Amino acid sequence: MVLHPSGSKLPAVKKTPVGGTRKRDSYPSQEDLASPWKAEGTQSRLSRKGSSKSESDTGSTKSTPHSTSDKVINVTSSGPLPKIRHEHRKKDSCPCNKSILSSWKLDCRNCKQYWHADCVGLNGLSENSINKLHEWTCPFCWVSPISTVQTEVDVCHICRNTLSLQQTNLDYEAALVHQKIKNVSECCNLLRHSNFKELSERMSTLSEFDRHLQHLLLSENSLKGLDCEIRKLTDLIASSKSASESFNNSTLESINLNITELQRDVDSLAREPRAAPSISEPTYKLLNEINLKLEQLHTNESRVSADIAQLKVSLQSVQSDHTNASSAMPSTLPPQQSIESLVAHCPPQPDHASTEHHQVPYSHHSEDFICPEEAQNLTNFLNSQTFKHENGHSVISFGEPYTYTGSKSSTNVPPIPTELKSLFDRINALQTEIFSNKYQNSDQTAPLINSCLVNKYEGAESYLPKHSDREVTIQPESSIFTVSLGPSCDIQFVDRFSGTRSLLTCQDRSLYHMTRRSQEVFEHLIEEGSIESGTRYSLTFRCISWTNKNSTCLMGDSNTGLLRFGNDRRGTFGKLMPGQKFWSPRIEDLDPVSCMGYANVVLLCGINDIRQPEVGSDNDVAGCYNKLKLKINQIKHLSPQTAVFVCRLLPTKDPQLNLKVDIFNRLIFFDLIPTCKGVVEVEGFLRFARNHVLADDLSKQYDRNGRPDMLHLNRSGARVLAGLIKYSVFFRLNGGVDKRRRTNRVDGRLYSNVASNPPALRRR
Numbered sequence: 001m002v003l004h005p006s007g008s009k010l011p012a013v014k015k016t017p018v019g020g021t022r023k024r025d026s027y028p029s030q031e032d033l034a035s036p037w038k039a040e041g042t043q044s045r046l047s048r049k050g051s052s053k054s055e056s057d058t059g060s061t062k063s064t065p066h067s068t069s070d071k072v073i074n075v076t077s078s079g080p081l082p083k084i085r086h087e088h089r090k091k092d093s094c095p096c097n098k099s100i101l102s103s104w105k106l107d108c109r110n111c112k113q114y115w116h117a118d119c120v121g122l123n124g125l126s127e128n129s130i131n132k133l134h135e136w137t138c139p140f141c142w143v144s145p146i147s148t149v150q151t152e153v154d155v156c157h158i159c160r161n162t163l164s165l166q167q168t169n170l171d172y173e174a175a176l177v178h179q180k181i182k183n184v185s186e187c188c189n190l191l192r193h194s195n196f197k198e199l200s201e202r203m204s205t206l207s208e209f210d211r212h213l214q215h216l217l218l219s220e221n222s223l224k225g226l227d228c229e230i231r232k233l234t235d236l237i238a239s240s241k242s243a244s245e246s247f248n249n250s251t252l253e254s255i256n257l258n259i260t261e262l263q264r265d266v267d268s269l270a271r272e273p274r275a276a277p278s279i280s281e282p283t284y285k286l287l288n289e290i291n292l293k294l295e296q297l298h299t300n301e302s303r304v305s306a307d308i309a310q311l312k313v314s315l316q317s318v319q320s321d322h323t324n325a326s327s328a329m330p331s332t333l334p335p336q337q338s339i340e341s342l343v344a345h346c347p348p349q350p351d352h353a354s355t356e357h358h359q360v361p362y363s364h365h366s367e368d369f370i371c372p373e374e375a376q377n378l379t380n381f382l383n384s385q386t387f388k389h390e391n392g393h394s395v396i397s398f399g400e401p402y403t404y405t406g407s408k409s410s411t412n413v414p415p416i417p418t419e420l421k422s423l424f425d426r427i428n429a430l431q432t433e434i435f436s437n438k439y440q441n442s443d444q445t446a447p448l449i450n451s452c453l454v455n456k457y458e459g460a461e462s463y464l465p466k467h468s469d470r471e472v473t474i475q476p477e478s479s480i481f482t483v484s485l486g487p488s489c490d491i492q493f494v495d496r497f498s499g500t501r502s503l504l505t506c507q508d509r510s511l512y513h514m515t516r517r518s519q520e521v522f523e524h525l526i527e528e529g530s531i532e533s534g535t536r537y538s539l540t541f542r543c544i545s546w547t548n549k550n551s552t553c554l555m556g557d558s559n560t561g562l563l564r565f566g567n568d569r570r571g572t573f574g575k576l577m578p579g580q581k582f583w584s585p586r587i588e589d590l591d592p593v594s595c596m597g598y599a600n601v602v603l604l605c606g607i608n609d610i611r612q613p614e615v616g617s618d619n620d621v622a623g624c625y626n627k628l629k630l631k632i633n634q635i636k637h638l639s640p641q642t643a644v645f646v647c648r649l650l651p652t653k654d655p656q657l658n659l660k661v662d663i664f665n666r667l668i669f670f671d672l673i674p675t676c677k678g679v680v681e682v683e684g685f686l687r688f689a690r691n692h693v694l695a696d697d698l699s700k701q702y703d704r705n706g707r708p709d710m711l712h713l714n715r716s717g718a719r720v721l722a723g724l725i726k727y728s729v730f731f732r733l734n735g736g737v738d739k740r741r742r743t744n745r746v747d748g749r750l751y752s753n754v755a756s757n758p759p760a761l762r763r764r
């Protein structure tokens with residue numbers, strides 16, 4: 001800035017840069033603030049009325065703004081210079097276009113516009129004050145620096161590479177708060193740097209302009225702007241409070257200091273009318289407002305301090321836990337209660353918990369499923385076939401071979417004859433409808449009906465022994481459809497849990513169907529005398545595949561989300577291991593009824609139960625485990641033939657949670673496996689826990705909100721999990737031998753030979 005009486009030209013005198021000298025130790029330096037608006041080394045000049053070496057130029061009415069005779073002070077800019085507006089104005093004369101000989105003349109450090117000191121309300125200032133105005137910015141250019149404070153900050157990198165997730169979380173939050181506080185500190189610093197006197201002078205400048213240069217309309221806008229900046233500052237403080245996490249103590253102290261100083265400055269400013277020679281009413285109002293805001297700042301700051309103190313305590317406890325734990329996922333437990341005492345603490349579970357099965361014995365689909373003509377054609381076709389005698393009736397089968405205990409139908413089964421083709425198509429359409437109604441969003445195709453067993457009953461002596469169609473080769477989600485031809489017949493259904501019986505009278509050309517699942521509950525039979533006379537044919541359609549010997553019902557939390565059944569693409573269980581997934585985030589969501597009909601059930605559930613805040617103690621964890629045990633008992637009760645596989649809980653990146661995981665897993669290992677007959681553990685979970693592969697490679701690093709993900713496997717993790725499950729299922733089915741390397745041809749493709757041998761459901 002150049003300041004000189006109009007018409008004088010003063011010699012330049014170099015001064016020490018003052019940008020640095022304004023800093024106080026207690027304030028963060030500009031570099032500390034690391035703001036994007038770093039020092040640019042902008043210079044402004046100041047010349048003093050009557051200064052020496054100005055005589056030669058005395059008398060000239062207009063001096064050039066950059067006259068070498070000006071007294072020059074180098075200063076450091078504290079921010080990017082605003083864009084120069086009013087580019088077409090004359091810069092070497094005051095915008096008032098008048099000549100005021102007695103006034104100092106000063107130029108804007110930014111646009112170099114000359115101004116009369118009188119015109120910008122700087123009359124009456126002492127030399128000392130004038131010297132401080134080395135960074136003076138004219139009303140055209142002056143903008144509040146506060147608005148340029150960076151409020152958004154990317155601190156993601158802070159979280160990276162931290163072993164403990166909770167630690168990471170805290171670091172993340174702490175860094176955010178730290179940055180926010182830093183921002184507040186910047187604001188305070190800026191306000192402090194404005195020195196309040198200068199601010200007041202600027203305000204008075206504005207008020208002067210209000211009076212002298214109303215056409216510029218700057219005063220009101222600037223006041224509004226300042227007010228707006230103060231509001232922003234308050235918001236910033238409020239948000240930093242809400243974050244309420246750890247931050248640097250010294251920053252807090254520095255803010256404290258800043259605030260106190262600001263308060264003092266404002267107080268003294270308000271007491272010294274001389275400092276603001278022509279302060280207008282709005283300016284006073286503004287000062288009062290600043291006072292108020294500063295008080296609020298103080299209040300918020302003390303609340304933030306309290307939160308910080310609290311956080312420090314929890315941080316310390318986390319840190320000590322972290323140091324105590326040998327790793328983020330400890331493989332050894334701190335001393336715990338014995339498994340016996342944990343289990344004993346929980347109420348004993350009944351061995352066979354009563355379970356509602358919600359199954360119906362049959363669904364009487366249609367009385368007139370086929371027309372008389374088609375019925376006649378079918379009867380003629382069946383009359384021409386040779387049946388094999390079984391207990392009380394005779395049989396013949398078509399399509400995929402269906403074998404059962406006491407089965408006499410040949411293994412060399414003829415393919416589906418043309419006479420039955422249209423009936424197969426209609427039944428398949430029904431099967432598709434039933435399946436897609438049940439699994440509306442499933443990407444799996446409906447089971448294919450591919451087998452037909454025809455029973456021939458001749459006269460009143462014929463009968464069908466009590467049985468259920470629960471062969472492991474029948475697709476668990478499929479239905480079993482029976483079409484009747486000939487005289488009516490009474491079929492009885494017996495609930496094997498309650499013993500209750502129900503009767504279905506099947507008429508000629510009718511169809512009824514039963515679910516494969518219901519076969520776990522009901523048996524059916526045809527007693528002697530159920531057919532009065534004549535020949536009755538029943539055609540029973542099923543969905544048969546030997547791969548169903550490996551059928552698996554997977555029930556689990558979101559870690560099973562990436563596992564897929566149904567095809568041989570990479571990352572799925574493949575055709576060898578068909579199945580269905582039932583999403584069960586909590587133990588209570590495990591549905592024993594859904595397991596019915598499957599050869600295997602794999603359970604991966606419990607983490608969402610034990611991580612609930614109310615599950616705190618070891619006994620609480622044991623309570624969760626007992627819920628799982630009860631579910632397993634119910635599954636075994638409803639489906640005694642189904643092999644139950646249990647997965648341990650996967651460790652997380654949270655050491656606290658891992659302690660609970662460990663207790664839960666110990667209970668699985670020491671209590672569930674020995675006491676629940678036939679329950680097998682899916683092996684290999686220690687691989688997840690050891691070597692930190694889970695944290696490093698197999699789990700998601702961040703969830704969709706960008707927070708560290710404690711619980712979920714990524715694609716690689718899901719593949720490893722799928723491999724473990726597959727291995728355990730096949731290993732067990734083959735009596736402890738992994739026979740997957742042998743191959744078999746299915747649908748013209750080669751598959752491994754896992755289930756081609758009769759499964760040895762042996763417990764290892």
Ligand SMILES: O=C(O)CCC(=O)C(=O)O
Pocket residue numbers: 453455464469482491506524538540
């Ligand atoms: O003849 C019927 O209706 C029943 C046939 C049956 O239960 C079977 O084939 O398993």
Ligand SMILES: [Fe+2]
Pocket residue numbers: 467468469524
């Ligand atoms: Fe049957």
